[in-house]
Amino acid sequence: MKVFKFFAITLAFTAVTAIATAQTKEITSKAEVIAVSQIGDVTDMDFGKLYSLATGYSVTLEMDGAIDKRTSSTLDVPTVSDATIQLATVNIQGEASSTYTIGVPVAAVTLTDIANSANTMSLTDIEIYDMTGNVINIANPRAIGLTSKDKFKVGGTLTLGDAQPVGVYEGTFDITITFE
Amino acid sequence: MSDNLRVMRSGKIGLTVIVLAVINLTTGGLYAQSSVEATAIAEVVDVLKASEVHSLNFGKFTPEEQGGEIIITPDGVRRSNGTVSLSGGIFNPASFQLFGQPDAPVSILLPQSTVVLTNSITGKQMEVYDWTIGGGISLMGTVVLTKGSAIMNIGATLKVGTISDNPVGQYSGSYIIIFSYN
Numbered sequence: 001m002k003v004f005k006f007f008a009i010t011l012a013f014t015a016v017t018a019i020a021t022a023q024t025k026e027i028t029s030k031a032e033v034i035a036v037s038q039i040g041d042v043t044d045m046d047f048g049k050l051y052s053l054a055t056g057y058s059v060t061l062e063m064d065g066a067i068d069k070r071t072s073s074t075l076d077v078p079t080v081s082d083a084t085i086q087l088a089t090v091n092i093q094g095e096a097s098s099t100y101t102i103g104v105p106v107a108a109v110t111l112t113d114i115a116n117s118a119n120t121m122s123l124t125d126i127e128i129y130d131m132t133g134n135v136i137n138i139a140n141p142r143a144i145g146l147t148s149k150d151k152f153k154v155g156g157t158l159t160l161g162d163a164q165p166v167g168v169y170e171g172t173f174d175i176t177i178t179f180e
Numbered sequence: 181m182s183d184n185l186r187v188m189r190s191g192k193i194g195l196t197v198i199v200l201a202v203i204n205l206t207t208g209g210l211y212a213q214s215s216v217e218a219t220a221i222a223e224v225v226d227v228l229k230a231s232e233v234h235s236l237n238f239g240k241f242t243p244e245e246q247g248g249e250i251i252i253t254p255d256g257v258r259r260s261n262g263t264v265s266l267s268g269g270i271f272n273p274a275s276f277q278l279f280g281q282p283d284a285p286v287s288i289l290l291p292q293s294t295v296v297l298t299n300s301i302t303g304k305q306m307e308v309y310d311w312t313i314g315g316g317i318s319l320m321g322t323v324v325l326t327k328g329s330a331i332m333n334i335g336a337t338l339k340v341g342t343i344s345d346n347p348v349g350q351y352s353g354s355y356i357i358i359f360s361y362n
């Protein structure tokens with residue numbers, strides 16, 4: 001019993017000695033806070049006011065440089081002055097220097113007369129543009145800059161039927177973002 | 181014994197499958213997908229139509245020695261200055277009827293430069309300017325299509341020369357007024 005107690009005390013002293021001879025060393029701790037990848041504000045795609053004509057036609061929201069522009073399928077379709085015309089704008093937030101891909105509907109999107117659901121129009125050929133008007137190939141990943149933010153615009157083609165009933169038409173569609 | 185081996189091998193295959201599945205899940209975890217719903221809006225409106233109900237008509241007059249001006253207001257009042265002497269007969273401001281989207285505001289752009297009237301026989305000319313809009317329309321040139329329609333009157337001033345500048349005859353010309361939805 002006495003022998004066992006002696007060893008215990010010896011070990012305790014050794015430990016104390018070790019602490020007394022230890023040197024101080026600075027250790028650097030690192031952590032990186034990254035932006036949460038998410039889709040921010042989205043503005044509406046607005047084709048503005050369109051004439052109801054005896055013969056149907058189509059209008060396209062596209063970009064002329066950095067300017068939102070509406071064009072029509074035939075030259076003789078009169079233009080309605082309307083300041084509300086705009087492509088949809090999608091804001092993206094993600095990790096700096098990361099990439100993401102964009103998914104848009106392949107099938108036609110239906111816009112419905114909010115006063116009469118029997119009246120519809122079709123939105124097709126959805127196109128993605130960067131803010132300077134260049135078409136984005138959605139098959140390729142798109143880079144998020146050092147600001148951790150990005151944005152792009154969404155245009156498309158709307159088809160009006162013969163003598164399209166007058167009214168306000170509205171429709172929704174999904175834009176899918178895959179952060180990589 | 182062989183049954184035991186078969187069991188052990190099956191166990192290894194099972195383990196391999198689990199490991200591969202974990203790898204796939206890990207790879208999938210590098211991609212985060214989000215969707216957002218975008219809204220597309222359009223408003224279909226009736227075509228804006230305008231028809232001329234009455235042509236602008238300064239009526240009959242005589243220039244006399246110096247000539248002068250004839251003014252027709254949108255309300256249909258005619259007066260002259262200079263030596264121009266007004267005669268009887270029909271005169272009236274121009275009158276247009278607009279049809280389109282009910283309650284839609286329509287802007288009006290009057291001729292910004294002088295319009296020329298020509299005598300088709302002598303080739304002599306007179307000028308029309310100072311176009312004005314009436315019918316309760318604001319000076320900003322905007323009219324509201326109450327119940328899809330509106331009537332608007334337009335007046336102007338005719339510059340008349342001397343009798344040698346503007347001999348007897350009929351003078352006519354055309355001008356463009358632009359109506360557009362705001």
